[in-house]
Amino acid sequence: MPTALVTGATGLSGNAIVRHLQGLPEWTRVLTLSRSRQVSPHPKITHVTVDLCEASDSIADSVKGQIQGIEYVFYCAYLADPDPDVTFNVNVQMLQTLISVLRRSGALPSLKRIILVTGLKQYGVQLGQPKQPMHEADPWLEGEPWPKNFYYEQQRTLINAAREDGDSWSWVVTYPQDIIGVARGNFMNIATALGLYASVSTSLGQGEIPFPGAKKTYLAFNSWTSARLHAEFCVWAALKPEAGNQGFNVTNGDTESWHNLWPRLVERYGGKIPPVMFPHGDTGSFGDFEAWHSVSQFQPAIVKHEEAIGLKGEFSTRHNEVHQQIDTVKWAQRPEVRAKWEELREEFGLESETWDKATWRFATFLLSREFSCVVSMSKARKFGWTGYVDTWDAFEETFDTLEREGILPPAQKLKRGTHRI
Ligand SMILES: NC(=O)c1ccc[n+]([C@@H]2O[C@H](COP(=O)([O-])OP(=O)(O)OC[C@H]3O[C@@H](n4cnc5c(N)ncnc54)[C@H](OP(=O)(O)O)[C@@H]3O)[C@@H](O)[C@H]2O)c1
Known part of the structure; x- marks a missing residue:
């Protein structure tokens, strides 16, 4: 026991x-x-x-x-x-x-x-x-x-x-x-930020839900937990x-990409995929939103391996670049965005601190780093671990819980247009 x-x-x-x-x-x-x-x-x-x-x-x-x-x-x-x-x-x-x-x-x-x-x-x-x-x-x-x-x-x-x-x-x-999971007011929470971004975007203007990050990130491979x-x-x-x-x-045991997951997110919230997701190519601004670009001052981690893999001198800070076509930190402060959140919060009785505690900068990094991020699960498997979950299923399960707990608006109601806003 x-x-x-x-x-x-x-x-x-x-x-x-x-x-x-x-x-x-x-x-x-x-x-x-x-x-x-x-x-x-x-x-x-x-x-x-x-x-x-x-x-x-x-x-x-x-x-x-x-x-x-x-x-x-x-x-x-x-x-x-x-x-x-x-x-x-x-x-x-x-x-x-x-x-x-x-x-x-x-x-x-x-x-x-x-x-x-x-x-x-x-x-x-x-x-x-x-x-x-x-x-x-x-x-x-x-x-x-x-x-x-x-x-x-x-x-x-x-x-x-x-x-x-x-x-x-x-x-x-x-x-x-x-990590895809449920917590209130914590430091790094991708599911809550994504759910807020999608529910407000689908309720604004034409209901389009553009991917805020970089095209290279959209096309890259990633693991989640x-x-x-x-x-x-x-x-x-x-x-x-x-x-x-x-x-x-x-990690979950599958390899996924944002270009697989994003259309499912958009579908869940009843939004639309913009006809041209990246109108300015790899970088640049989307509509009147400001683009955001940052480069870490440090060497990329792969430099540690460059000699061992026969690629000495190939990597520089250009391999650290983070681009986003929509700066979600600024987006979350826009008056019409905040007003829409307030309407949703009031209609569905959502927790008031959710918006201010959303971890936009963390979400930005995950949506905008211009490299794949894939992890090997071989060691755990050799030790006998057989656990696995499909990454989209993990997002769905988490969104469902966040909705039940009054953190996110109910996607089904946004989708059916049965809410009053
Ligand atoms: N979040 C992610 O996506 C992610 C991804 C990969 C790795 N990690 C790593 O996973 C580890 C755990 O992170 P997490 O995201 O699960 O943490 P988290 O959601 O931010 O939660 C932190 C927890 O620590 C408690 N705490 C903070 N300061 C404390 C203190 N002074 N005394 C006692 N308790 C304290 C908090 O309590 P209260 O809330 O009650 O104050 C809360 O329960 C970290 O090493 C993180 O880097 C996180």
């Missing part, structure tokens, strides 16, 4: 793990931690509000009585800051604090495994074109010329802590790609003895 502690339990990955554990009868007790929001009440859940930026002894006091007997820790806490140094320090420190809390509160004797959720920054996708498909054995991008990466330091923290504790517990690290499938993976990896002390890519 395994027991779990989930940190970041209200976030995109943590929330899905909590929901998955709720449905598994053999998991009898789940302790959930987060900083500000609450997990929905459930008989097997005890929720404690803690700030992992505080001192570990005060946190240990808050969870005393609940944390003893916990066997599996799912670490999904995440805090983003505009200053990369702050993001680095705070995310490393929160994990160190959690480990210290486990030690101070007498939880070590029962602890079996810590599952740490990270992501594809492992491979430097935020810096520009990576080598791909990405494999877990790929070298870390550390030292000159690479920027600091908190994922590496978190993994080092975990490896060292397990050693210090005499390997009485083991660890697993997951590398999910862009369903939060639900990732949760299933985390629980599988927690209990699989051979998975101990290993890192795993976790």
